[in-house]
Amino acid sequence: MQAEADHRELKRKAEAAREKKAAFGEDIDLETFRSGSKDLERVKRLAELDEEEKRTLLQAGVLPTEEGRSGSFVLMDESVVHASSKAQGVEVMPLKDALKVHEWLKDYYWKGVSPEADKFTARTYLEGADGYFIHALPGTKVSAPVQTCLMLKGKGVAQSVHNIVIVEEGAELDVMTGCSTSKGVERALHLGISEFYIKKGAKLTFTMIHNWSEQIGVRPRTVIVQEEGSTFINNYVALRPVKSIQTYPTARLEGPGCFARFNSVAIAHPGSELDLGTRAVLSGEGSRCEMISRTIATGGKVIARGQMVGKARNVRGHLECRGLILGEGGVQIAIPELEAYVPDLEMTHEAAVGKIAQDQVEYLMARGLSEEEAVGIIVRGFLEVGIRGLPENLKREIDATMERTDMRAI
Amino acid sequence: MLEIEDLHVEVGGRRILKGVSLSVLAGYTNVLFGPNGSGKSTLLMTIMGFSGYKVTHGRILFNGEDITQMPVTERAKRGIGIMMQRPPNLVGVSLENLVKVTSKDKALASGAAQGLDMARFLERDVNVGFSGGEIKRSELLQLEAQNPCLYLLDEPESGVDLVSIERVGSKVRELLHGTSCAGRRGRAGKAALVITHTGQILDYIEADRGYVMCNGTVMCSGNPRELLQEISKMGYEECIKCKLKLTTVN
Ligand SMILES: Nc1ncnc2c1ncn2[C@@H]1O[C@H](COP(=O)(O)OP(=O)(O)O)[C@@H](O)[C@H]1O
Numbered sequence: 001m002q003a004e005a006d007h008r009e010l011k012r013k014a015e016a017a018r019e020k021k022a023a024f025g026e027d028i029d030l031e032t033f034r035s036g037s038k039d040l041e042r043v044k045r046l047a048e049l050d051e052e053e054k055r056t057l058l059q060a061g062v063l064p065t066e067e068g069r070s071g072s073f074v075l076m077d078e079s080v081v082h083a084s085s086k087a088q089g090v091e092v093m094p095l096k097d098a099l100k101v102h103e104w105l106k107d108y109y110w111k112g113v114s115p116e117a118d119k120f121t122a123r124t125y126l127e128g129a130d131g132y133f134i135h136a137l138p139g140t141k142v143s144a145p146v147q148t149c150l151m152l153k154g155k156g157v158a159q160s161v162h163n164i165v166i167v168e169e170g171a172e173l174d175v176m177t178g179c180s181t182s183k184g185v186e187r188a189l190h191l192g193i194s195e196f197y198i199k200k201g202a203k204l205t206f207t208m209i210h211n212w213s214e215q216i217g218v219r220p221r222t223v224i225v226q227e228e229g230s231t232f233i234n235n236y237v238a239l240r241p242v243k244s245i246q247t248y249p250t251a252r253l254e255g256p257g258c259f260a261r262f263n264s265v266a267i268a269h270p271g272s273e274l275d276l277g278t279r280a281v282l283s284g285e286g287s288r289c290e291m292i293s294r295t296i297a298t299g300g301k302v303i304a305r306g307q308m309v310g311k312a313r314n315v316r317g318h319l320e321c322r323g324l325i326l327g328e329g330g331v332q333i334a335i336p337e338l339e340a341y342v343p344d345l346e347m348t349h350e351a352a353v354g355k356i357a358q359d360q361v362e363y364l365m366a367r368g369l370s371e372e373e374a375v376g377i378i379v380r381g382f383l384e385v386g387i388r389g390l391p392e393n394l395k396r397e398i399d400a401t402m403e404r405t406d407m408r409a410i
Numbered sequence: 411m412l413e414i415e416d417l418h419v420e421v422g423g424r425r426i427l428k429g430v431s432l433s434v435l436a437g438y439t440n441v442l443f444g445p446n447g448s449g450k451s452t453l454l455m456t457i458m459g460f461s462g463y464k465v466t467h468g469r470i471l472f473n474g475e476d477i478t479q480m481p482v483t484e485r486a487k488r489g490i491g492i493m494m495q496r497p498p499n500l501v502g503v504s505l506e507n508l509v510k511v512t513s514k515d516k517a518l519a520s521g522a523a524q525g526l527d528m529a530r531f532l533e534r535d536v537n538v539g540f541s542g543g544e545i546k547r548s549e550l551l552q553l554e555a556q557n558p559c560l561y562l563l564d565e566p567e568s569g570v571d572l573v574s575i576e577r578v579g580s581k582v583r584e585l586l587h588g589t590s591c592a593g594r595r596g597r598a599g600k601a602a603l604v605i606t607h608t609g610q611i612l613d614y615i616e617a618d619r620g621y622v623m624c625n626g627t628v629m630c631s632g633n634p635r636e637l638l639q640e641i642s643k644m645g646y647e648e649c650i651k652c653k654l655k656l657t658t659v660n
């Protein structure tokens with residue numbers, strides 16, 4: 001009964017961390033939020049959802065038709081509304097069900113993220129939160145992504161989510177997660193624990209589209225554990241207004257020869273505070289990491305953190321973050337950090353913040369474009385670099401999302 | 411079409427142009443010679459209206475309208491187009507995308523790219539990592555898409571290798587003179603002000619009038635071929651002493 005002893009121990013730690021403030025980001029009083037409903041009705045196909053819900057999915061890049069997807073998962077508040085897989089060798093199910101079916105899953109459950117990290121992880125642990133479990137069996141290679149949606153529906157709700165993705169040896173998996181808010185939801189909170197395990201030689205491409213709204217607080221907690229020769233590609237897109245996001249996904253490149261890349265594009269609208277970090281701990285020999293961030297402050301505040309920790313020989317890493325300030329009132333803070341604990345490695349960074357280059361704008365104006373059009377094209381190009389190098393189909397999705405989001409505020 | 415009247419311009423607090431006057435009639439191609447640093451690029455950038463080029467005195471008239479204070483976009487819309495000597499890099503903006511939004515005619519864009527041997531550059535970011543010759547061809551492609559009435563070309567031949575010079579020269583010729591033969595250009599043709607340091611571009615275009623700029627002023631004007639001969643023979647030093655006196659200063 002080791003499992004129960006473990007649970008008691010974690011529970012004790014989580015209880016103790018109930019009030020523990022997070023290392024970064026504005027504090028949030030959890031007492032002022034209620035739990036989300038856990039008993040919303042399930043649907044067999046996403047097409048059965050109502051029109052409003054479908055629209056909300058679509059805005060976050062989740063297709064109600066499920067076309068071109070190898071699986072789908074939808075969580076509304078705290079109810080799993082849909083989980084399905086169309087691909088051989090890929091399991092998509094609610095985490096709670098998966099824990100019952102797979103006895104071994106306890107070896108992954110809360111092994112990446114610790115419940116006592118802060119009040120948000122503690123609450124999620126104590127709530128026994130559900131979320132998605134996506135499992136690619138050894139050698140399985142699916143090109144179509146599994147799409148997942150985490151939707152906030154109720155006013156004043158704190159949605160706790162716990163996701164686990166396991167990509168077994170030699171497998172390749174794409175997961176897209178769209179986070180979205182139903183129309184009319186004003187104040188709400190999203191707490192999302194994600195634990196990704198990428199086994200030997202496996203590859204996970206994870207794309208997260210944040211499409212929240214003005215009064216939403218967002219505190220994701222993500223850890224990625226990588227074995228020998230594995231690849232992790234993370235794409236993060238947040239273009240819509242939101243109250244506050246604080247996130248700091250951490251990749252642990254444990255095996256030798258791992259690769260991780262983080263691409264982030266985000267816009268901080270007036271009233272938004274985006275504290276976006278990415279961290280990689282490279283403890284496997286010869287592992288590599290790239291971090292590219294492109295952010296725009298149109299009146300809101302961006303804190304772009306990046307941390308690379310090199311602990312093994314022949315590790316290489318490059319961190320590049322650029323922040324534009326458009327108009328008045330925006331704030332850009334870039335905090336790149338490099339830590340080296342062995343001599344034979346090379347890590348570099350470049351950071352730049354400032355306004356859009358006037359000579360570029362005028363160059364386009366000299367071709368007959370209005371100033372607004374010129375700025376629009378340059379800003380699109382600026383963000384484009386943040387998602388470069390993605391598979392074409394994913395890029396099209398993100399482009400389409402950017403298109404839908406349009407550049408109203410810019 | 412274009413008239414510059416006693417133009418004085420400051421760049422970064424320094425007086426660069428000190429009373430420049432010249433004109434380009436509709437259908438005419440005029441060339442501007444001058445040593446490095448004499449202010450030729452400054453003049454073109456000022457005509458296009460780029461910020462940082464501060465007109466302290468004088469006027470720029472385009473088709474009779476005073477455009478001295480007009481925004482860049484408005485000048486472009488009235489039919490002025492520029493090939494810059496050092497255009498900026500547009501990271502994340504493909505040449506194809508730019509040509510499409512300027513021309514609003516996809517067929518024209520791809521045809522023009524073929525003609526300039528730029529088809530394989532369409533996917534590339536504008537000017538990023540382009541060689542000297544590639545920049546010129548990319549500028550010409552954009553200009554063809556834009557289809558202006560007055561071309562401002564800043565050293566179309568400089569930094570271009572021997573193979574590309576033929577392409578660049580022919581394209582400039584085609585843009586300026588169309589298919590109609592020399593002497594018949596008249597009012598229907600495009601007008602141009604072409605900067606050339608070496609005069610090489612004159613092998614490809616029919617130039618009507620030449621100006622020599624030295625130290626921020628136009629020293630003299632006249633037949634472009636004769637001016638070029640004198641410059642080739644004597645160098646710009648002699649020209650600065652300026653006793654060419656082929657014609658009076660404009
Ligand atoms: N941005 C600038 N700031 C200060 N001086 C400049 C700037 N741009 C050009 N100049 C100066 O103006 C003079 C004329 O330059 P330019 O017009 O480029 O000459 P040309 O095209 O004839 O070679 C040069 O002395 C040059 O150094």
Ligand SMILES: [Mg+2]
Nearest residue numbers: 450451452495
């Ligand atoms: Mg010049």
